[in-house]
Structures are given as C-alpha cells and as structure tokens.
Amino acid sequence: MAQAQQTTGARSAAGRIEHARQQEARRVARRSFLRVSVFAGLTLSVGGLLAGFLGFFNLRNPTGFGGTVTVPKGAIPQPGGEPYRVSEGKFWLVNLAGAEGDVLDAGGSGGLLALYWKCPHLGCSVPWNGTLTGVAGFAGITGWFLCPCHGSTYSKAGIRVAGPAPRPMDTMELSVNSDGSVNVNTGKIEAGDEDNPLRAIAYSG
Numbered sequence: 001m002a003q004a005q006q007t008t009g010a011r012s013a014a015g016r017i018e019h020a021r022q023q024e025a026r027r028v029a030r031r032s033f034l035r036v037s038v039f040a041g042l043t044l045s046v047g048g049l050l051a052g053f054l055g056f057f058n059l060r061n062p063t064g065f066g067g068t069v070t071v072p073k074g075a076i077p078q079p080g081g082e083p084y085r086v087s088e089g090k091f092w093l094v095n096l097a098g099a100e101g102d103v104l105d106a107g108g109s110g111g112l113l114a115l116y117w118k119c120p121h122l123g124c125s126v127p128w129n130g131t132l133t134g135v136a137g138f139a140g141i142t143g144w145f146l147c148p149c150h151g152s153t154y155s156k157a158g159i160r161v162a163g164p165a166p167r168p169m170d171t172m173e174l175s176v177n178s179d180g181s182v183n184v185n186t187g188k189i190e191a192g193d194e195d196n197p198l199r200a201i202a203y204s205g
Contacts, residue, residue, distance in 0.1 A: 069183070071093055072181050073181050076205070080095070103138060103159050106198055112201045115196075116170040147163060167192045170189050172190075
C-alpha cells in the first residue's frame with residue numbers, strides 16, 4: 001500500500017514538473033515570437049525611411065516622370081511639324097520653325113522645347129489640336145494646345161492666348177545628345193512665361 005502511494009505521488013510530481021516545463025516552453029516561444037516581430041517591424045520601418053530618404057534626394061536615378069527621359073532622334077518632330085507626345089515624361093516635344101508659336105513676339109528663333117502637359121490652371125492634361133484655327137484673333141494660325149477642362153488655349157510654344165490659366169505652359173530642361181537624341185529632365189520644371197520661345201534649344205538633327 002505504501003509503495004503504491006509512493007508511486008502515485010511520484011507520478012503526480014512528475015506530472016507537475018512536466019506541466020511546468022510545458023508552460024515555460026510556451027512562455028519562451030511567446031517571447032521569441034515577440035522579439036522577432038519587433039525586430040521585423042523595426043527593419044521594415046528603417047527600410048521605408050531609408051527608401052524615402054533616397055527618393056527625396058534623388059539618389060535612385062529615377063526614370064520616367066521625375067527623372068530624365070530620352071527621346072530618340074527618329075521621334076523628334078521636324079521644324080514646324082506636329083508636337084510629339086511623350087507619355088513616359090508627361091510632356092510635349094515641339095520643334096518650332098523660326099518664330100512659330102511666338103504669338104507675343106518674344107523674339108524666339110525656333111528650336112526644340114519641352115512643354116509639361118499639365119495645365120497651369122487646375123492641372124488637366126492639355127492635348128494638341130492640329131486642326132484648330134481662328135483662336136483669339138489669330139485667324140492665320142492653325143494648331144493649338146487646348147485644355148479640355150476649362151478652355152485655356154496655348155500656342156505651339158505654350159503661350160497662353162485664351163482661358164483662365166494664370167500663365168503659359170511650363171517647360172522642362174532639355175539637352176541635345178551627340179547622336180541626335182534629346183534628354184528631357186522632367187524633374188526640372190520651370191514655370192511658363194512669355195519668354196517660352198526663347199527657351200527653345202537649337203537642333204540640327
């Protein structure tokens with residue numbers, strides 16, 4: 001009888017020890033899970049902050065809008081030709097023939113100009129209408145940029161001639177490469193003004 005009681009007591013003690021061991025194992029597992037979760041959260045937070053920092057200082061060499069977009073030689077319009085729409089960079093590339101588009105006689109002599117297609121009024125995308133004529137008293141000129149939202153109208157050089165826009169279309173920094181292609185820095189936008197035609201870059205192809 002005494003031996004049986006001793007055996008039962010030993011089993012009960014062993015059960016308590018195993019129960020305590022299992023509880024401690026669960027506590028250790030929970031602590032490990034929490035540690036891993038905290039470190040993972042910190043890693044993601046630091047990574048996000050670092051990505052934002054690099055993006056702010058433009059260290060990732062972005063492409064498309066916000067970076068430099070290259071227009072190949074074959075896509076560049078002829079002097080006086082239809083503007084070329086560059087969706088990747090959100091701009092129109094125009095090739096002015098002499099003073100074409102210089103409706104305010106700013107003294108432009110032609111060349112390439114990159115016009116940001118965002119209307120300075122409320123930001124609508126401005127399309128080119130090559131058949132539009134008789135605008136704001138300029139009966140002899142065919143082809144204008146016409147905002148579909150509120151009717152602001154611009155010459156081929158982006159000069160505003162009608163509508164509620166507060167200024168001409170904005171321009172982007174442009175440079176010509178040795179192979180005849182053109183780089184447009186869409187991250188460098190200058191507010192449009194009446195001197196837009198003077199910003200055109202000479203281009204010989």
